[in-house]
Amino acid sequence: MRILAYTFRRLLAAIPVLLGVSVLAFLISHAIPGDPARLIVGPKASREAVEAIRKEHGLDRPLPVQYLHFLGGLVQGDLGQSIRNHRPVTEDLADYFPATLELTLASLMLCLTVGIPLGILAAVRRNRFADHAARVVSVIGVSTPVFWLGLMLLLLFYRHLSWLPGSGRLDVTSAPPAGMTGLYVVDALFAGDWALLREALSHLILPAFCLSYVYLAIITRIVRSSMIAVLGQDYITTARANGLSAARVVVKHAFKNSLIPTVTIVGLSLGELLGGAILTETIFAWPGMGKYVVDSVNSLDFPAIMGFTLVASTAYVAINLGVDVLYAFLNPRIRY
Amino acid sequence: MRIWSLLCCLVMILAVSVAHAADKDTLVVSVPSDIHTLDPGVSSDNYDWRQIYPCYDRLVKYKVENGKGSTEVEPMAAESWTVSPDGLVWTFKIKKGIAFDDGTPLDAEAVRYSLDRTLAIGKGPADNIGAIASMKVVDPQTLEVTLKNPYGPFLQTLATDGASIVNPKVAAKATGDDKAQAWLAEHVDGSGPFKVTEWTRGQSCVLEAKPNYWGGAPKIKKVIIRFMPESADRRMALEKGDVDIAENILIDQLPALEKNPDIVVNRFPAQMTEYVYVNCQNKKLADPRVRQALSYAVDYKGIIDQVLQGNGMQMRGPIPQGMWGHREDVFQYSQDAAKAKELLKAAGAENLELTLIYSERRATWEQIAQVMQANLADIGVKLKLELMSNPTLRDKIDKGDFELCLGAWSPDFADPYMFMNFWFDSKNAGLPGNRSFYKNDKVDELVRKAAGLSDVAERKKLYSEAQDIIMKDAPYIFLYQIQTIVPMRKDVKGYVFNPMLESMYNFEAISKN
Numbered sequence: 001m002r003i004l005a006y007t008f009r010r011l012l013a014a015i016p017v018l019l020g021v022s023v024l025a026f027l028i029s030h031a032i033p034g035d036p037a038r039l040i041v042g043p044k045a046s047r048e049a050v051e052a053i054r055k056e057h058g059l060d061r062p063l064p065v066q067y068l069h070f071l072g073g074l075v076q077g078d079l080g081q082s083i084r085n086h087r088p089v090t091e092d093l094a095d096y097f098p099a100t101l102e103l104t105l106a107s108l109m110l111c112l113t114v115g116i117p118l119g120i121l122a123a124v125r126r127n128r129f130a131d132h133a134a135r136v137v138s139v140i141g142v143s144t145p146v147f148w149l150g151l152m153l154l155l156l157f158y159r160h161l162s163w164l165p166g167s168g169r170l171d172v173t174s175a176p177p178a179g180m181t182g183l184y185v186v187d188a189l190f191a192g193d194w195a196l197l198r199e200a201l202s203h204l205i206l207p208a209f210c211l212s213y214v215y216l217a218i219i220t221r222i223v224r225s226s227m228i229a230v231l232g233q234d235y236i237t238t239a240r241a242n243g244l245s246a247a248r249v250v251v252k253h254a255f256k257n258s259l260i261p262t263v264t265i266v267g268l269s270l271g272e273l274l275g276g277a278i279l280t281e282t283i284f285a286w287p288g289m290g291k292y293v294v295d296s297v298n299s300l301d302f303p304a305i306m307g308f309t310l311v312a313s314t315a316y317v318a319i320n321l322g323v324d325v326l327y328a329f330l331n332p333r334i335r336y
Numbered sequence: 337m338r339i340w341s342l343l344c345c346l347v348m349i350l351a352v353s354v355a356h357a358a359d360k361d362t363l364v365v366s367v368p369s370d371i372h373t374l375d376p377g378v379s380s381d382n383y384d385w386r387q388i389y390p391c392y393d394r395l396v397k398y399k400v401e402n403g404k405g406s407t408e409v410e411p412m413a414a415e416s417w418t419v420s421p422d423g424l425v426w427t428f429k430i431k432k433g434i435a436f437d438d439g440t441p442l443d444a445e446a447v448r449y450s451l452d453r454t455l456a457i458g459k460g461p462a463d464n465i466g467a468i469a470s471m472k473v474v475d476p477q478t479l480e481v482t483l484k485n486p487y488g489p490f491l492q493t494l495a496t497d498g499a500s501i502v503n504p505k506v507a508a509k510a511t512g513d514d515k516a517q518a519w520l521a522e523h524v525d526g527s528g529p530f531k532v533t534e535w536t537r538g539q540s541c542v543l544e545a546k547p548n549y550w551g552g553a554p555k556i557k558k559v560i561i562r563f564m565p566e567s568a569d570r571r572m573a574l575e576k577g578d579v580d581i582a583e584n585i586l587i588d589q590l591p592a593l594e595k596n597p598d599i600v601v602n603r604f605p606a607q608m609t610e611y612v613y614v615n616c617q618n619k620k621l622a623d624p625r626v627r628q629a630l631s632y633a634v635d636y637k638g639i640i641d642q643v644l645q646g647n648g649m650q651m652r653g654p655i656p657q658g659m660w661g662h663r664e665d666v667f668q669y670s671q672d673a674a675k676a677k678e679l680l681k682a683a684g685a686e687n688l689e690l691t692l693i694y695s696e697r698r699a700t701w702e703q704i705a706q707v708m709q710a711n712l713a714d715i716g717v718k719l720k721l722e723l724m725s726n727p728t729l730r731d732k733i734d735k736g737d738f739e740l741c742l743g744a745w746s747p748d749f750a751d752p753y754m755f756m757n758f759w760f761d762s763k764n765a766g767l768p769g770n771r772s773f774y775k776n777d778k779v780d781e782l783v784r785k786a787a788g789l790s791d792v793a794e795r796k797k798l799y800s801e802a803q804d805i806i807m808k809d810a811p812y813i814f815l816y817q818i819q820t821i822v823p824m825r826k827d828v829k830g831y832v833f834n835p836m837l838e839s840m841y842n843f844e845a846i847s848k849n
Binding site: 047 | 342362364369372378380381395458460462463476517518521534536537538539561563565566569572576592725726728731732734748768769
């Protein structure tokens with residue numbers, strides 16, 4: 001029950017945080033010199049046309065009024081209308097966010113399923129081949145620019161080997177699966193469309209790998225070092241002395257206790273992955289929020305920028321909350 | 337290491353021979369960015385027009401002569417037209433037998449509705465056809481258009497995207513008084529050879545051919561536009577045959593593409609120009625001798641040969657080659673540091689320090705800025721470079737808050753008006769066109785007079801006179817006219833480039849064999 005109460009308190013605390021974020025984002029995006037009205041009508045348009053648009057979009061009103069208007073809409077789940085494509089921002093986000101989420105989740109899965117075992121292996125076989133191999137993987141990971149890695153992956157697997165597709169979420173001629181989530185893999189799975197599932201997965205591999213690689217490297221290193229620290233503790237020696245099998249010691253006793261720093265870094269990575277997908281999305285023509293946001297910023301599409309900022313910060317707050325709750329679960333000694 | 341072998345297995349299992357999407361009936365074009373709206377009355381973006389243009393008919397269209405696009409117009413939905421002697425009243429006869437998909441005929445009322453709709457929405461496209469004062473449907477096949485003043489380029493403006501003829505039945509799809517903007521943003525309802533059947537945001541847009549198009553069935557059945565932001569990606573997809581045409585390939589990737597025997601790299605002289613706005617209102621630059629000196633300092637040839645790797649040609653006067661009114665014999669600056677220094681000295685402007693602003697809008701600008709920095713250093717002018725975001729840059733241009741600024745311009749319709757009146761008429765100062773805040777009463781008089789006449793010979797004379805004055809006043813550093821580069825697979829046939837339809841394709845005539 002204490003965890004529930006704690007979770008609730010944290011949820012309440014998130015409200016002022018998000019409000020603060022919205023005010024800051026609003027001020028910053030309006031501080032950029034530039035006239036969105038001009039961008040709507042086109043650079044060659046006459047001044048009268050620009051004035052008319054400014055009125056239509058309420059851009060002529062004072063900032064606090066514009067902000068309150070925005071907040072009023074937000075309460076009703078309305079993020080306003082995109083300046084560039086005249087569409088409700090919520091619809092745009094519903095189109096682009098699932099793609100980014102799918103890519104991020106796939107990357108996270110890769111990080112966890114590869115990074116954690118690799119870290120454990122490196123710790124248990126310290127200074128032996130596996131450890132050295134894991135170190136090489138990590139060093140390459142942290143020092144490889146995402147852009148370069150992406151292009152190399154494309155050159156190898158798409159251009160030369162033709163094993164994997166190079167861009168997009170599906171083949172050009174395929175239509176997206178019908179479904180609620182917008183995550184093609186999930187939707188295809190529920191629809192029982194195996195061909196489409198295979199297609200969606202094959203499109204996901206390269207960008208997910210590219211996006212996850214840096215964090216995979218970091219997670220491997222963190223798991224390794226915290227495992228080593230835990231393995232040196234007295235209770236491990238005791239467990240060993242009591243004749244428990246090596247595997248049991250590692251998995252049951254050491255691993256759980258080494259998870260706390262890992263959870264932190266995974267939580268942080270997830271937030272970073274969400275925001276950091278821009279480059280990966282560009283290279284692999286992944287139709288996610290990355291390109292959408294960059295275009296929004298370039299054309300001063302305030303409602304779109306605000307919508308993205310709010311969604312991203314909400315996700316970040318949620319992830320942090322999840323991490324804290326997980327802490328409490330993993331180590332009851334942690335006070336809250 | 338088991339994990340790695342598992343992963344490799346997974347890759348193998350999923351390894352599909354990547355489907356070569358492009359069969360003979362489907363044309364795939366890869367382009368850098370998504371589209372925003374399909375509404376011809378709203379968009380002033382060439383990338384949107386790429387999809388919109390083939391879905392609608394217009395009164396007139398650009399002529400194709402011997403497989404080459406021209407800037408002259410010929411009848412499309414209009415059969416013929418007459419103009420009153422004072423140039424104010426245009427009477428169009430509309431072809432019989434053209435209909436929208438639902439059977440509604442394309443008649444005078446449909447044309448009136450469409451032009452009226454664009455004007456009422458009042459965004460970019462409305463400015464292009466803004467000469468219209470009123471319209472009258474005389475009978476189903478006759479439309480009378482009255483202009484505010486005699487306007488030379490009027491016929492040309494009817495070939496622009498904003499003059500697309502929309503099915504008047506869309507009025508029923510309006511929500512509130514939006515004139516069906518919400519609906520037309522995502523759908524098309526025209527009588528053109530294609531229709532948009534699918535648009536997956538960020539991914540692709542699909543156009544399907546109409547076999548019963550009145551102008552004859554298109555040769556290709558389907559066109560897929562794929563949005564791929566990265567140039568290297570587009571290039572790879574083109575080389576693999578996953579796409580047939582790739583737009584906006586970076587210049588340094590072209591030589592490799594040209595070596596590929598399956599690919600043709602086409603180059604066409606475009607109407608797009610790049611130039612430097614020299615702020616005439618700025619104290620340091622108010623003396624024409626200073627501006628002349630700057631024009632003499634620049635190494636035009638070096639920029640074209642080195643930075644553009646030959647993909648451009650030096651401008652000669654403000655009107656580009658290929659547009660009537662262009663003059664091969666107009667005075668043009670070329671690099672002459674000694675002369676430039678002399679001019680600066682005469683103007684008492686030695687030890688000049690200037691700032692050049694530019695954005696990342698074009699990949700070549702960074703290098704051009706650096707070349708100019710070196711060129712100006714040669715004549716003793718210290719040039720500071722300032723890179724900024726495009727919206728900020730535009731804001732500064734509009735307010736005249738700059739000294740020198742790199743810019744690009746392409747005309748919306750084929751008339752020297754798009755250059756002479758936009759660039760030099762002092763009432764267009766700022767972003768609308770006169771970006772150097774140039775003011776010369778004689779030039780104002782000449783270009784305004786030329787705009788009001790429909791006699792081409794007379795207009796040519798006026799524009800010609802204005803050009804001589806302008807080149808002397810040097811309000812811009814006229815750099816070059818760029819080339820449009822369209823790499824495509826060898827089996828793509830029938831593509832015609834029209835300098836007025838940058839990014840728009842004649843899909844109806846393209847085929848693959």
